Amino acid sequence: MSEDRMTGAQILMQALRDQDVDVIFGYPGGAVLPIYDALFAQNAIRHILVRHEQGAVHAAEGYARSTGKVGCVLVTSGPGATNAVTGLTDALMDSIPIVCIAGQVPTHLIGNDAFQECDTTGITRPCTKHNYLVKEVDRLARTVHEAFYVARNGRPGPVVIDLPKDVQFAEGTYVAPEDVVHRTYRPTVSAEPTALERAMEIIAGAKRPIFYTGGGVINAGPAASEALRQLVRLTGYPCTNTLMGLGAFPANDPQFLGMLGMHGTYEANLAMYNCDVMINIGARFDDRVTGKLSEFSPNSTKIQVDIDPSSINKNVRVDLAIVADAGQALAEMVRIWQARGYRADRPALDAWWGQIKQWRARDCLYFNQDKTPGAVIKPQHAIKRLAELTADRENVYITTEVGQHQMWAAQFVPFNQPNRWMTSGGLGTMGYGLPAAMGVQVAHPDALVIDIAGEASIMMNIQELSTLAQYRLPVKVFITNNHWMGMVRQWQELLHGERYSESYMDSLPDFVKLAESFGAVGLRATKVEEVDDTIAEMMAIDRTVIVDMHVDPKENCFPMIPGGAAHYDMILGPDDRGEQRTSEEGMVLV
Amino acid sequence: MSPQDPSTERHTIAVLVDNEPGVLARVIGLFSGRGYNIESLTVAEVDPENRRSRITLATSGTRMIIEQIKAQLSRLVPIHVVSDLTDDGPSVERELALIKVATADNRENRIESLRIADIFRARVVDSTPDSFVFEVTGASGKIDAFIGLMRPLGLADLSRTGVAAMARGRTGLLDGS
Ligand SMILES: Cc1ncc(C[n+]2csc(CCOP(=O)(O)OP(=O)(O)O)c2C)c(N)n1
Numbered sequence A: 001m002s003e004d005r006m007t008g009a010q011i012l013m014q015a016l017r018d019q020d021v022d023v024i025f026g027y028p029g030g031a032v033l034p035i036y037d038a039l040f041a042q043n044a045i046r047h048i049l050v051r052h053e054q055g056a057v058h059a060a061e062g063y064a065r066s067t068g069k070v071g072c073v074l075v076t077s078g079p080g081a082t083n084a085v086t087g088l089t090d091a092l093m094d095s096i097p098i099v100c101i102a103g104q105v106p107t108h109l110i111g112n113d114a115f116q117e118c119d120t121t122g123i124t125r126p127c128t129k130h131n132y133l134v135k136e137v138d139r140l141a142r143t144v145h146e147a148f149y150v151a152r153n154g155r156p157g158p159v160v161i162d163l164p165k166d167v168q169f170a171e172g173t174y175v176a177p178e179d180v181v182h183r184t185y186r187p188t189v190s191a192e193p194t195a196l197e198r199a200m201e202i203i204a205g206a207k208r209p210i211f212y213t214g215g216g217v218i219n220a221g222p223a224a225s226e227a228l229r230q231l232v233r234l235t236g237y238p239c240t241n242t243l244m245g246l247g248a249f250p251a252n253d254p255q256f257l258g259m260l261g262m263h264g265t266y267e268a269n270l271a272m273y274n275c276d277v278m279i280n281i282g283a284r285f286d287d288r289v290t291g292k293l294s295e296f297s298p299n300s301t302k303i304q305v306d307i308d309p310s311s312i313n314k315n316v317r318v319d320l321a322i323v324a325d326a327g328q329a330l331a332e333m334v335r336i337w338q339a340r341g342y343r344a345d346r347p348a349l350d351a352w353w354g355q356i357k358q359w360r361a362r363d364c365l366y367f368n369q370d371k372t373p374g375a376v377i378k379p380q381h382a383i384k385r386l387a388e389l390t391a392d393r394e395n396v397y398i399t400t401e402v403g404q405h406q407m408w409a410a411q412f413v414p415f416n417q418p419n420r421w422m423t424s425g426g427l428g429t430m431g432y433g434l435p436a437a438m439g440v441q442v443a444h445p446d447a448l449v450i451d452i453a454g455e456a457s458i459m460m461n462i463q464e465l466s467t468l469a470q471y472r473l474p475v476k477v478f479i480t481n482n483h484w485m486g487m488v489r490q491w492q493e494l495l496h497g498e499r500y501s502e503s504y505m506d507s508l509p510d511f512v513k514l515a516e517s518f519g520a521v522g523l524r525a526t527k528v529e530e531v532d533d534t535i536a537e538m539m540a541i542d543r544t545v546i547v548d549m550h551v552d553p554k555e556n557c558f559p560m561i562p563g564g565a566a567h568y569d570m571i572l573g574p575d576d577r578g579e580q581r582t583s584e585e586g587m588v589l590v
Numbered sequence B: 001m002s003p004q005d006p007s008t009e010r011h012t013i014a015v016l017v018d019n020e021p022g023v024l025a026r027v028i029g030l031f032s033g034r035g036y037n038i039e040s041l042t043v044a045e046v047d048p049e050n051r052r053s054r055i056t057l058a059t060s061g062t063r064m065i066i067e068q069i070k071a072q073l074s075r076l077v078p079i080h081v082v083s084d085l086t087d088d089g090p091s092v093e094r095e096l097a098l099i100k101v102a103t104a105d106n107r108e109n110r111i112e113s114l115r116i117a118d119i120f121r122a123r124v125v126d127s128t129p130d131s132f133v134f135e136v137t138g139a140s141g142k143i144d145a146f147i148g149l150m151r152p153l154g155l156a157d158l159s160r161t162g163v164a165a166m167a168r169g170r171t172g173l174l175d176g177s
């Protein structure tokens, strides 16, 4: 081999290094053996061997979300690629930058139903931002650079590179990233200046304003969250975050109204309903946020800033649409506010805050924890104490699975910084939290990384405990064990006549023994007086820990806007369901 | 939503794409995956030097859906330009159709079909003692009308290319992209 000639596998390694990849989450197989050979021969990139390819993608998502970098995945052809599909779809829905390399059968066998062949580009086309099949080794380096560019620019997302085995062996030439310019993909990042001027004029004239911000602010980097803080404080306006946007605005700030949407706070949802100016930055009017569309914030002027034009006017018509990177737009908005000497309409704003304070006084997240020894633990109490007892730790990252515990985590864990909260928002993937926590811990070895889990969800990627053991990743799995698919049970109770069809979690493992069998530590708490000590013990152990926190099996997550209902039509608690609120129409919604 | 829905608009959209494997599947997948309707689709390479193809598609939907379709198309990575010919000023649209009329031994139908073809400036491209194949080009409406008249005369087969369209005036998709 002459000096500048390399094999495809070597070219891939070089390209990944040049793209600043320091870790790959992967699983080997026949169609990627040349790549594993090249991995073996180098030290710059660390490989984390997961136990299931879905786990690899979620781990890369956790890594990406907590660092702001692109997460990297390596899987084999056929089942390796199909196992990755859920993770890719998850990353697409939540706009997480991922590059996934999938092995493929040799080019001459493609289309032959060869062993472990599947149509990877066909299968992943709808669940990736873009994908590539590389048939010539001389296109490989360029393709890898392009893939990273596409994954991280514009609205981020997952990109798949399907790489046939013969191309991994073939000799070709390397091209450095600087030499690659993308031919077509140039997302708009800076807003039209006049549009922002216009926006600030509307914002300054507002009487009942609200900032409604989403994952786009997090994706735009920490500077965007900083600019959001500045703008919100300059204006004195209230701010609510979506599930994906938590942490962009500090939860401990008095101007924060909490999360909005189906399980959002009373004050956030009512402020959305009653506002006269809505400033949406990096959020997409998801159906979990809007509730009944025809009654969504009927009297407001809506401004939307988003990097993805297809997120604008998709389900809610806005009055002023601005295509831009959230960070750039926010910085500019701060500048305009100051340069123009804008002032909030004080009397109107005071009246608005007066109203909001009344809504707040309803204390919609109230729950009743009996403190007498032996009392059953309320899941909210467990999660609230977890948040309180970890509050003074410097580096705390929280991931979740999907269900009631996820919503309680969103409600009761205050996030004061971006990139500390990883949850599967768009796809709602049970089994996300544990591998995601693994990815976070790989990126931040000294941080306290906690997966707040349900006992049903945790079973979906439980095999990753083995990965945690292998790499000594001290992730804490905090299970609020209610013995039910709680969220399913809740819907069945409230919307399906208390017919609890297949939602009971029978035959659960003994989580303490399970932990031990994986070389981790298992702790259990069943009574209210054990909560604090168990959390303290968990934090004191510098190893993987599973906490099996037995909680009230009957507890429901409130507030709740039932499917298809409007923002003002919230169920506030167990005693607040006099009328049948869910219409036939609402029942069919998920 | 039915096509009769008064808020429904029909739009012709031209897209310049990289001629690479899968690009058509991406465009079609976007429509099928989101439940949009493609009424007509044509595609061919128009810029061999830069390996770029032009896709022309006709679709209908509410204003919001049409905007969404354009935004989604623009988001696809190998797409250079998306142009809404219905919105962006006047344009010309043409379609070509091959129409087979089997007249059997009905002489009157044979003569009548030739007479109608003449009015529509259709050409006979195949002729047998009991059939013709006509080639007709024009706006889709004209072709619809031609087919309507041929139907009672023994319409036996039909192939339409779908709409090819272009903005009037000097500028085009190929320049400046
Ligand atoms: C992969 C997957 N399958 C099914 C669901 C539907 N689902 C949503 S929440 C839920 C129950 C989760 O139960 P658990 O993990 O115990 O959490 P809890 O609601 O009890 O806190 C189910 C089945 C899902 N979100 N993801």
Ligand SMILES: [Mg+2]
Residues within 6 Å of the ligand: A403, A454, A455, A456, A480, A481, A482, A483, A484, A485, A486
């Ligand atoms: Mg449960």
